[in-house]
Amino acid sequence: MNNLNLILVFVFVFNFNTSYAFLNNGKNPKNTFQMGKEFGRIQFESYQSIDNKLTSKDKNILLIAAYTAVGDVSSLNSEIQLGLNHGLSINEIKEVIIQMYAYVGFPRSLNALNVLLVVIKDRKKEGIYDFEGRVASPYPINKSKIDFGTENQTRLVGKPVKGEVYEFAPVIDQFLKEHLFGDIFGRDIFDFREREIATIGALASMRGVENQLLSHFKVGLNNGLSSAQLFEIVEIIKTKIGISEGNTANILLESVLNSDKSSMLIESKNSNFVGSVSVKIVVTPDPVFNTQMAYVTFESGARTNWHKHPSGQILFVTEGTAFYQERGKSKKIIKRGDIVKCLPNIEHWHGATLTGPMTHIALTPDLSKGNVIWLNKVSEDEYGSEILK
Numbered sequence: 001m002n003n004l005n006l007i008l009v010f011v012f013v014f015n016f017n018t019s020y021a022f023l024n025n026g027k028n029p030k031n032t033f034q035m036g037k038e039f040g041r042i043q044f045e046s047y048q049s050i051d052n053k054l055t056s057k058d059k060n061i062l063l064i065a066a067y068t069a070v071g072d073v074s075s076l077n078s079e080i081q082l083g084l085n086h087g088l089s090i091n092e093i094k095e096v097i098i099q100m101y102a103y104v105g106f107p108r109s110l111n112a113l114n115v116l117l118v119v120i121k122d123r124k125k126e127g128i129y130d131f132e133g134r135v136a137s138p139y140p141i142n143k144s145k146i147d148f149g150t151e152n153q154t155r156l157v158g159k160p161v162k163g164e165v166y167e168f169a170p171v172i173d174q175f176l177k178e179h180l181f182g183d184i185f186g187r188d189i190f191d192f193r194e195r196e197i198a199t200i201g202a203l204a205s206m207r208g209v210e211n212q213l214l215s216h217f218k219v220g221l222n223n224g225l226s227s228a229q230l231f232e233i234v235e236i237i238k239t240k241i242g243i244s245e246g247n248t249a250n251i252l253l254e255s256v257l258n259s260d261k262s263s264m265l266i267e268s269k270n271s272n273f274v275g276s277v278s279v280k281i282v283v284t285p286d287p288v289f290n291t292q293m294a295y296v297t298f299e300s301g302a303r304t305n306w307h308k309h310p311s312g313q314i315l316f317v318t319e320g321t322a323f324y325q326e327r328g329k330s331k332k333i334i335k336r337g338d339i340v341k342c343l344p345n346i347e348h349w350h351g352a353t354l355t356g357p358m359t360h361i362a363l364t365p366d367l368s369k370g371n372v373i374w375l376n377k378v379s380e381d382e383y384g385s386e387i388l389k
Contacts, residue, residue, distance in 0.1 A: 052228050052310075052369050054197075054236075056086045061194055062201040062233060064096045066241055068112040069104045069202035075240070076112060080119045089133025090120065095189040096198050102180050103202045136187035146174065149182025154271040155374070156185070156192055158222045193224040197233070204237045204249040213249065217256045226310065226370035227257055227285075257285070272374045275302025275351070285367045292367060297359045298322070303351020305377050310369035312344040313362060320358030323383070324350045331384070344369075349378045 054062070060083035067076035080093055093116055101109030123130060140148060153176070154160050166173035185195055196219055203213040220230060230253055238246020276299040283293035295318075303323065315324070317338045324340055325331040327347035334340060334350075342348055352358035364371060 052226055054229055054232050057083075057088060058194070058197055058229075059236065060086060060088050061092075061096055061190075061197050062236060063240060064093060064112075065100055065198040065201035066205040066237065068097055068100045068108055069205045070241060071108055071111065073111065073115055076115050077119060080116055081123075084119070084123070084128075084130050087131070089131045090116075091133035091135060092189060095136075095187065099184055099195060099198055100202055102184060103199060104206070134189070136189050139182075139186055145178045145182045148186055149177035149180070151271075152185045152192075153177055153181040156181070156196075156219050156223060158272055158374075160271075191224075193220075196220040196223050196225060200230075200233055201237070204234070205241045205245055207245070207248075210248065210252060214252045214256060217253050221256070221371060222374075224370060224373045226368055227253075228368040229370075272305050272307070273302065274305075274377065275299055277302050277304075290365075290367050292364045292371065294362050295359060296362050297357060298352035299357050300352055301354050301383075303378055303383060304349045306347050306349050306375040308345050308347045308373050308375070309342060309364055309371070310344060310373070311364065311366035312346075313342040313364045315340040315342065315350060316361040316363070318359050318361060320356055321353050322350055322358045322360065323353055324348065325382070331382075347375060349382075351378075351383075 060079065063079045064076065064083060067073075067079055083093055084090075094113070097109055097112040097116065100112065120130060139145075143151075150160075185192070190198075196216060200213065200216050200220055203209050203216055217230060221227070231250075234246055234249045234253055237249055278297045279294050280296075281292060281294040283289070283291060285292055298320075306327065315334075317334050317336050319336055321336075322334045323331055324334050325348060326342075332340075333353070340350075350360075
């Protein structure tokens, strides 16, 4: 390295450290993770998903939620410090704890917030100034709170949520939609996948909420969590919370993954599709062939939303004519006998043309990586109305 390069490196380091010390009233913070993250100069390898495993951030979210749920103040204190050291922001930790009050009650949530406050104060005394993090974006102004919450709930579950209990007590349905799924899940500090990690962590740590945990395992699968990641969550609960809680969660998860899915009908109102679509699953994943195969029939004009598959998907058209399009590429017309290989994590959509219904076989391999991640709807302009020759 020549003299000029040495001078430039010295000036960079000097300006970086002195600028940060100035922002912190002249104090030199000990925690370089927070310092680096605030200035956007450090990439956290611990936050990168490796081999379909939970990231450090995922595990921090999971255990902060779990310890909040069971009221383990000592373990929560340690996990908060670990999360801050890994680069989790103060506002992200707040967000986990705030979400928890909807599942475990105000007392546990307020106790956890007080633990976070004590941790931050103690770290400041040691010269550690943690990254505050961004705040949530404003809520949409063109939607009512109940419409916004209903949309979020439907996206999470994959279809409109109905039930006798909501007819029996309509106000609880209103509170769920407006407050839990509108006010809380509508805050974009976390995505739905991360919020489901927190929810599953809390429910798996408590007793007497097996039905809710069962439902949220399904919701997790619908929002980007793979079966392997869910089993990892169960093992963490077993190790950190209790063997009994972990075993119960494992039984429930196994029942979700091994449930009879031989045939089901997706309603036309399902938020992941436009129009009438029926799905008949003929091969379900098992320990040997971790693959799913289904016959999918689209009525005229029906189509999927934009979506992607972590391990890809193969489509084989058996009847009719279809549209297929990958993000950023031209739309293709595929017909009976055509095969399309959708590469992993490539955003795409497919569906019937306006000339009539279409059926294809959908083969999804290696479901340990996850099944499908649903995205936004296909616009009318994207769908189009070409007349096929």
